[in-house]
Amino acid sequence: MRRSRRADTSALKSDDFHRDTQEAPVTATATPTAPRLEVRNLVRRFDGKRVVDDVSLSIAPGHVTCLLGPSGCGKSTTLRMIAGVDLQDEGQILVDGNLICDTVFRVPPERRSIGLMFQDFALFPHLTVGRNVAFGLSGSKHEQRERVVELLDRVGLLHFIDEYPHQLSGGEQQRVALARALAPKPRVMLMDEPFSGLDNRLRDGIRDETLALLKEEGTSVLLVTHEPEEAMRMADEIALMRDGRIVQRGAPYNIYNAPADREAVAFFSDVNVLQGTVKGALVDTPFGQFLTPGQPDGARVDIVFRPQHVGIDFDRAGRGPNPTPMQGAPARGLVERARFMGSESLVEFRMDYEDVVLKATVPNVFLPKPGTPMWLTVRRDRCFIFPVVG
Template structure:
């Protein structure tokens, strides 16, 4: 099992609510296509009012997991529960329309021939007046009351997304499944729409499972992240913990660019141009990757051929030469070529910082920002 540096600081947990049945629970779900495990022993619990993001690259099994929960696809093994009651295993299956689960997808799937009011009311039960009251209540919450008699083609993408949300919430589902629902929106609209959606889902006390391949979206929306890779959940927890205590190198790299130093363990220590790193629990002569993010590298100016003094927290400074510098709008990216072995390290600075190419500088890497994994 991968081992992270013991110098990592801080922890954060998510309140799990009262000791009762989770709103949604899936146990040991498997799904095979052509003999290949697309979803491999996945288990999850989501409480009412909680947002969990199933995060991972395309093809890792996220959407297949969602479809099995919705009931539009059958698992090959495993069980699905809602409020402690079995809704599906390999022998018993509650039909999708009776699961009290709402669905939202990227394409919104609005009926073009129905008005906004009729789209939201679609699938509602009760009298005409009861339906109208529920439609008006939801359209007011998503600030679309003035469009109640319009048709989808008359709305912007953001407005259509809010109509789709209102329609999904209209029957008061206990669970909302969302598959990349914001990816079709303009970047300028996306953050506002996501925040409005999250607020409304919390107000309705809905358990939410959101599928996304965007780490920023998961960090912004989730109470808990389940990081998925190759059909498996490889790490699960509060966004802070998943980001700051990754389970392996691939987990670090999924959230951001990374730098990697290669070394070998000798006496629980790994030598690098930045000094020695602790590698507890890793056997001698094991090759290791020392992983750190570009924003955590510190830069110092050259002082007559010397850099800053070594410290216990930052280790030994290493000499490097500026290879390229670019301003990206919200930060600067500087690439350095290391004197030690000619390798290139990326460093980001949260301001305009554009040193000239060829300039000598000194880099240090805080130990509490590094992770040590067997290579």
């Protein structure tokens, strides 16, 4: 059973902390207009293949950027190069406008003023919570003790200072790992899927607490995640990565509402897709005509829209609602399946045209029976039009 007691900080002994002091990080004068972290044209090859392909990004002091993408797209490799545990084949990495690594010059990882947090927390099981947080701190024993007490108090774990990691819950271990990473006051924090091992019920709270503490410290953060919800919740900017490249960068609102391509839309939510052929800057669909600016005649296009932007209306003796400029024309389909998802219901329709299946989400409980005829409409201002690739 886990012990929990209030720690007497005056009882902290000098042997609770490392006797060896680490060499201080390289001191650098920040250029007033320079980003805190800047990555320029980073390339990494494995077996001749570019797993990181010309990646560039920058993070302002105190801001959070999420490197978001599917597994295997090069996110963690990018993080490893910035941390200094892997060496790029091309490109530069700068902190506060000062070069810390290119293909010739390289500041050692421990002197980059960059903190690291990993998915498994990587706490030392044989060290107490206090000694874990103090690991790698320089300065006098008194200074180390003050910093450890300050951070553990801020994450609400000061009373666990003499406990060991196995005596803590997963959420408590995550907060210890955060305190340890922040202890040396890094300019930049790199976080690789740090919340994925937590229970869903704890995750949102821990994420919010972590973000608040990082903001208080003024630390710039690069967070790697494959979860769009996590990126939307935490990021000032999202860098969407695919096949080793950053395909789009921007604020969460802009990434979600102005996606670069069909794959970008689909990464954040389920999508419905209609295809058509452009004629006179228009494409005909069962929902009426759509404008296709910039697309030549004869081009095939995808019309992409999310299930929450599909309207549903009842069948009235074979008729649906009247067309409107916002919703266009209605199209008829039969309910194929309806599922209650908690705060909303997901309804799938087999449309009368071309046997296409479309999805719609509606608030609360709406579970029409399979085979029920209904009419669907699509909001024109929530549709994205992209040329068909391939």
